[in-house]
Amino acid sequence: MERKYLTVTALNRYLKYKFDNDMNLQKILLKAEISNFKRHSRGHLYLTLKDDKSEISAVMFLSDARTLNFLPKDGNQVIVEGHLSVYEVRGTYQIYIKNMSLDGVGDLYLAYERLKEELAKAGLFNEEHKLPLPKYPRTVGVITSETGAAVRDVINVIGIRYPITKIIVYPALVQGPNAKNSIVSQIEAANNDGLVDVLIVGRGGGSIEDLWAFNEEIVARAIYNSRIPIISAVGHETDTTIADFVSDKRASTPSHAAEICVPDQKDIIDLLNNYSDRLSVSLSLKHENNQKYYNQVVSSTVFKNPEKILESTKLKLLYLEDKLNAYKPSKQIEHYQDNILSFNNRLIQRMEYIILNKSKDFLSVTEKLELVNPLAIMKKGYTVVKQKDVIKKSVKEIDQSAPLVVDFYDGTVDCKIIEVKQ
């Protein structure tokens, strides 16, 4: 009888088929410890899951590994969800991990994530709900265990930085099942008392279970509802709780919260000195400026040579006086008198001139008159013949019957006409 031989590939393929079709292997929930943990450069995780007697290979691909909320390492107790299959190339079977969380706290993580998402959606973490912290708190409230290290840290740091502030400790349980109610009631008490300007709510480091009260919804809501600003201070720097998201300010530790809460008096003293300096500088600057102004005024001509101002005034006065004098009435009169005189003179001159001229004319006329004087002509032998006082210029005018009078220059002759001849 001829034997039938299988190939390795066929065998592994058959095995894979068997595994993949076993419903029990398609969803496996496993509790185990991690060992041989390796992170592939591409981001896939390779590890061995074991208990005290047995072990199994496991792989978690990058797409699933992204959702991990912790960094797996050897020795971690984990809860794993996945399915089983065969890797044909190597003929090995392994668990393909879909989800993995730390054992014991796995549920807590889920709860944490769920609450965080819910409160974020409700807007409790929004910036606009954050209250501003007082700059110089008069009284600081601390909600924590009165016996823990946290309260001592806060008191010490505040005592060194800003001792003038008062501290009121509101004792609260910070772990265990009653912690959440205790914290909530003290937040409410502090708000009702109204004695503190700011609250520090927190505790020192511990396991995630120890810090759990600060991940509870009622604590988150109490912090959100507080009218007093709250600084959260839970655990160590690496611990992040819901309280940190909802508080007005997150501090990494209680000591850090104290530092945030109060100013350092050294800084205040520096600031006070700075203020004092600035006051002095400003005042002396003011004084200096006034001095400068004063000097400027004093050194101005008005104050330096007051006579200079007088001088110019004097000059002006003189000028005005001159002007005034020019219009003095006596001057006017004088002026007019002068005018009159000059007119007078001119008149006299004119008169004299006219008279002179007239007398000259008179002389020449007299001479001319002399030339036509009939007496002068008659002296030369001419006579004038008249009849009845009428000068006769022609024989025809003669009346033969009337006497004839002949005028000589030195007398007259009455004549009788004898005969008239023409």
Next chain:
Amino acid sequence: MTEKTFEEKMDKLETLVKQLESGNNTLDESVKLYQEGISLAKECHQELQTAEKTIVSLKTETGLEDFSK
């Protein structure tokens, strides 16, 4: 008038400094601002220095108790 808080004093002081620095005051006003500022600064300084130890109280059901170490 009630005693001003430390914060109010510091704020007032800051205002005085800025007012004086603005230079928009007469010499008289400047001197007053200066005097008020300096005395406030001294007051704050003194307040800080006279505080020896932080007063710590513990809130109990009956009220506040001393909680010094």
